[in-house]
Amino acid sequence: NAGVTQTPKFQVLKTGQSMTLQCAQDMNHNSMYWYRQDPGMGLRLIYYSASEGTTDKGEVPNGYNVSRLNKREFSLRLESAAPSQTSVYFCASTLDLSSYNEQFFGPGTRLTVL
Amino acid sequence: QKEVEQDPGPLSVPEGAIVSLNCTYSNSAFQYFMWYRQYSRKGPELLMYTYSSGNKEDGRFTAQVDKSSKYISLFIRDSQPSDSATYLCAMLIIQGAQKLVFGQGTRLTINP
Numbered sequence: 652n653a654g655v656t657q658t659p660k661f662q663v664l665k666t667g668q669s670m671t672l673q674c675a676q677d678m679n680h681n682s683m684y685w686y687r688q689d690p691g692m693g694l695r696l697i698y699y700s701a702s703e704g705t706t707d708k709g710e711v712p713n714g715y716n717v718s719r720l721n722k723r724e725f726s727l728r729l730e731s732a733a734p735s736q737t738s739v740y741f742c743a744s745t746l747d748l749s750s751y752n753e754q755f756f757g758p759g760t761r762l763t764v765l
Numbered sequence: 766q767k768e769v770e771q772d773p774g775p776l777s778v779p780e781g782a783i784v785s786l787n788c789t790y791s792n793s794a795f796q797y798f799m800w801y802r803q804y805s806r807k808g809p810e811l812l813m814y815t816y817s818s819g820n821k822e823d824g825r826f827t828a829q830v831d832k833s834s835k836y837i838s839l840f841i842r843d844s845q846p847s848d849s850a851t852y853l854c855a856m857l858i859i860q861g862a863q864k865l866v867f868g869q870g871t872r873l874t875i876n877p
Binding site: 655682691692693694695696699701707741743745748749750751752753754756757758759 | 769771773796797806807808809810811814816853857859861862863864865867868869870
């Protein structure tokens, strides 16, 4: 099992450009998450998907959109990138979010917006 | 005020030392308390979790929770250079959906 995979690993964008970060999991998990990690801030939740076909905002959703393409895949889109979106982005998945289950994290995407 | 506070360090100790990492929190509704370990340029991985006050031991690691003081700790005994990583505390509420709140993370270096 590959677990949670993310593409790309690194990306440099210019202000105003758009891009989509891809995430896939092969653990048959129902719930998926997108976090961003900034120095001194820990991980903050951007969006999550409780199950296929549903998405909800987290703590810092502004400037992002998400798509739960199917049970395996959850993508994060930046429509018009801004320097404030320079960060490391992590995708995570868990079996079910209505009770305690471990969240498994991907390796991250390092994004720089110039 | 952040819901979860963690000293970012960095913390540097010699090999074999006992390491103590701490977090405080303000939300008494948190139900689960976790410690994640994150190696450089990797994603976080769950190290330990607990849901009650008291101690939980796993090998060289001990997680301690004091709900009355809203304080959690992670102790590492006989620390090894391979323990060098960033350690993140995290607190979980389950209210219809999981809400996981992370501390800032403490960067730890174990010197041979």
